[in-house]
Amino acid sequence: MHTKVDKALSGFIDQLFSQHRRSAFPGPRGGMIVSDPKTADAILRAPDQFQKTFKLLELLGKSRFGTNGDEWQARRELTHRNYLKAGMAQNRERVAEVYRRRLADCESTEPAAISRALLAASTEIFHDAFGCTVAIEPMLDFFDHARVMLKQLQYFSMMPPDPSELEALERHARSLLRQYVVETERSPTLSAVLESWQSQTRIDDFNAADEFMMNFFAATESSSSTLSTAINRLGVHQAAQERLAAEVTAGENFAQLECFINETLRCYPPIPFVVRQVASETEIEGLPLKAGNVIIISIIGIHRHSGYWKDPELFDPARVEFVEDAYDRRAFIPFGKGLRTCGGTRLARLELAEGLKAFIRQFVVTHESDELSFEYSLAMRPKSWEGMRIARR
Numbered sequence: 001m002h003t004k005v006d007k008a009l010s011g012f013i014d015q016l017f018s019q020h021r022r023s024a025f026p027g028p029r030g031g032m033i034v035s036d037p038k039t040a041d042a043i044l045r046a047p048d049q050f051q052k053t054f055k056l057l058e059l060l061g062k063s064r065f066g067t068n069g070d071e072w073q074a075r076r077e078l079t080h081r082n083y084l085k086a087g088m089a090q091n092r093e094r095v096a097e098v099y100r101r102r103l104a105d106c107e108s109t110e111p112a113a114i115s116r117a118l119l120a121a122s123t124e125i126f127h128d129a130f131g132c133t134v135a136i137e138p139m140l141d142f143f144d145h146a147r148v149m150l151k152q153l154q155y156f157s158m159m160p161p162d163p164s165e166l167e168a169l170e171r172h173a174r175s176l177l178r179q180y181v182v183e184t185e186r187s188p189t190l191s192a193v194l195e196s197w198q199s200q201t202r203i204d205d206f207n208a209a210d211e212f213m214m215n216f217f218a219a220t221e222s223s224s225s226t227l228s229t230a231i232n233r234l235g236v237h238q239a240a241q242e243r244l245a246a247e248v249t250a251g252e253n254f255a256q257l258e259c260f261i262n263e264t265l266r267c268y269p270p271i272p273f274v275v276r277q278v279a280s281e282t283e284i285e286g287l288p289l290k291a292g293n294v295i296i297i298s299i300i301g302i303h304r305h306s307g308y309w310k311d312p313e314l315f316d317p318a319r320v321e322f323v324e325d326a327y328d329r330r331a332f333i334p335f336g337k338g339l340r341t342c343g344g345t346r347l348a349r350l351e352l353a354e355g356l357k358a359f360i361r362q363f364v365v366t367h368e369s370d371e372l373s374f375e376y377s378l379a380m381r382p383k384s385w386e387g388m389r390i391a392r393r
């Protein structure tokens with residue numbers, strides 16, 4: 001089962017990497033895939049006509065990610081101020097300290113261990129934003145478990161399950177949610193946050209643990225995956241690694257580092273696509289759409305559109321469009337766009353910068369080949385570490 005799911009999801013991501021030259025084409029379940037920046041921009045800016053949908057992922061509980069309108073607004077209110085505060089410049093040193101410590105304490109220099117340390121740092125920082133302290137290792141073990149389920153739910157959102165498969169998924173989801181509640185009960189500070197959410201929220205069937213868990217997944221998976229991908233690319237681009245090391249040591253401005261992060265997000269956006277559902281009959285690029293049709297916006301496709309990027313396939317650590325700040329904002333949307341843009345963009349940016357600085361200060365990395373493939377659950381993570389070597393400086 002795992003292999004079938006992994007293969008299908010990787011196959012879909014490969015399709016997005018290979019089909020980006022066309023601006024709109026048919027997608028799974030009667031929907032369409034869009035990779036034209038202008039068209040995608042128009043869709044993302046019309047959240048009432050093109051609504052968010054989370055499909056089977058909602059078996060893991062309802063959350064802001066799959067709701068719209070007033071309910072979405074009420075759910076967003078729960079985290080909005082925490083994310084803004086956590087993303088402020090005043091929090092930079094705290095974020096830097098967590099990455100520095102987690103990487104310094106990492107007992108092994110195996111890429112998988114470094115990747116886990118990055119996820120641990122992001123998990124600590126996420127809970128910090130709510131004033132919560134949790135035991136990190138059990139949370140990461142739980143997340144490893146959950147990732148298997150998330151992959152299955154993504155898969156069955158594309159390939160509808162038969163009734164017995166659906167029943168098995170529902171059972172598995174319920175058991176996972178129970179496991180999460182047990183994890184939250186270990187932490188008095190997290191329990192207190194959940195109790196206050198539960199008592200202050202006026203939404204039918206609201207479950208604070210479900211809401212918190214989905215936020216936790218979204219926040220930590222994409223930041224740590226991006227850092228793992230960036231480290232992988234540093235291994236390939238040795239000259240860039242040296243330039244970045246000099247820049248980080250000088251500690252004055254971090255323009256090259258920012259450029260490297262942007263190029264990582266452009267070539268390998270951790271959220272490779274976003275999904276919308278058509279609210280009422282309409283058309284896009286001449287293709288008619290009915291209410292309920294699904295639109296997949298390929299962030300990969302938009303980021304590699306040849307009308308907007310020079311040599312779009314090339315990973316260029318010093319890409320001129322970023323260096324000169326001369327690119328069309330519609331063609332670079334790693335954090336989404338419009339009302340439903342990423343709720344944690346500023347914190348994510350802090351984490352990417354401070355996480356990569358901490359890595360560069362402590363380690364050097366080499367990679368034998370340019371090859372990079374991904375596994376996909378909620379975000380794209382490098383699939384294999386073969387050929388990659390990390391050593392302490």
Ligand code: HEM
Pocket residue numbers: 052064065076083126215218219220222223226270271274275333334335336337339340341342343344345347348352
């Ligand atoms: C490199 C890191 C990250 C990337 C690339 C990223 C990307 C995205 C994208 C593309 C979306 C939009 C999904 C859509 O339009 O359907 C999104 C949504 C979201 N992200 Fe992030 N994200 C990152 C990190 C974070 C962090 C650190 C947090 C929280 C601390 C966070 C919280 C959220 C939330 C709450 C939403 C849902 C917004 C809504 O209610 O519609 N993300 N993210």
